[in-house]
Amino acid sequence: MMAPDLIPTVPETGVEPRESPSLTAALAALADFRKTHPKEIISLLRQLARHRNVLNVSFGRNGERIVTRILDVDEASGSFLYDYGAGNAENLRFQQSEENLFSGMQAGVHIKFVCGRAAPDLHDGLPAFKSQLPESLYRIQRRENFRVEMPIADPYVCTATLPNQRRVRFNLVDLSLTGVRLRSADVDPDGDELTIGTTLTGATFDYRDLGTMESDLKIIIFQNAKTSTDPIYHFGCRFLTLPKAKEASLQRFITFLELRRNKR
Structure with missing residues (x-):
């Protein structure tokens, strides 16, 4: 958890769940990426909590912000806690x-959502x-940067040489035309x-x-997806030497995997 300061609180006036009309209008152009099913929203927020993804929270007329992480999602009360x-x-x-x-970002995908007044807890x-x-x-995944998740039960494998010349094996987490996430x-x-x-x-x-x-x-992103005593390391990587001739084959492979996932 981020180290917060203990501060006095303002009186709680209730938590307003509805989106601001002004922000809703600003996000209207992202309608194609909008998720409204409660179960899907809860699942995405829990992913952010599980992976300890950093979120920026913008507020106020002067564009202030805090940096936070989601700590817990409570489906029963319809609320979530954050740092x-x-x-x-x-x-x-x-x-x-x-x-x-x-x-914020989760697995290379932009995440945006609007909440009302926060209450201390x-x-x-x-x-x-x-x-x-x-x-x-809003889960914003542009087509040119579309990422497909890899199979978990029988993962595809990447073998690479580390800077110390050791050859190691990674499992693939997700894949796009520009890069890959390894585990x-x-x-x-x-x-x-x-x-x-x-x-x-x-x-x-x-x-x-x-x-x-x-x-x-x-390597452009590094993350420990579990704990310090039971680590699973994720490495977000960008392709450096992918030949142009291979891009069409990679696109077909990504499309094939996505179609197969959608049939499940």
């Missing part, structure tokens, strides 16, 4: 805001904010120097009966 921001003054002003725009004995679940959520519980990010900006050379992707592909990769 205090870093500063006392910002947290206090945030509690007075009637409209708040949450935005507690989570595991520490101060947190509580808001009603949004009535809608491993075996590598040591510190010992293997797998920091953001690191290049993985000679990466070979084994798609089994669909063939293979090779490209160097650059």
Whole structure:
């Protein structure tokens, strides 16, 4: 959890779940990406909590913001808890805001949603904010950057050379025309120097009966998807040496996987 400051709170006046008309109008152009089914919204918020994805919350006429993470989603009460921001003054002003725009990234996809006034609460004995679940959520995945999730039970494999020249195996999490997300519980990010900006050379992707592909990769996102004592590391990577001639084959492969997922 982010380290919040203990601050005085403003009187609670209730939590307003409806979207602000002004923000709703601003998001109207994203209608194609709008999710309104409560179960789907709850699932997406829980994914953000599980992966500890950072969210920016914009509020107020002067464009102030706090940085937070979702801590818990309570379907029964129709609410969710999230971290205090870093500063006392910002947290206090945030509690007075009637409209708040949450935005962040989850698995390479932009997430946006609007909530009303936040109420002070507690989570595991520490101060947190509580808001009603949004009535809608925007999951913005542009076609040119479309990412398809890989099979979990029988994952596709990528083998690459680390900076220390060790050859290691990763499982594929998701895939797009521009990059891939890899997963491993075996590598040591510190010992293997797998920091953001690191290049993985000679990466070979084994798609089994669909063939293979090779490209160097650059790490642009790093995340521990579980805990420090039971880690599963995720590495968001960009293709560096993918030949243009391979892009059409990669697009067909992505389309094939998405169609197969939709039939389930």
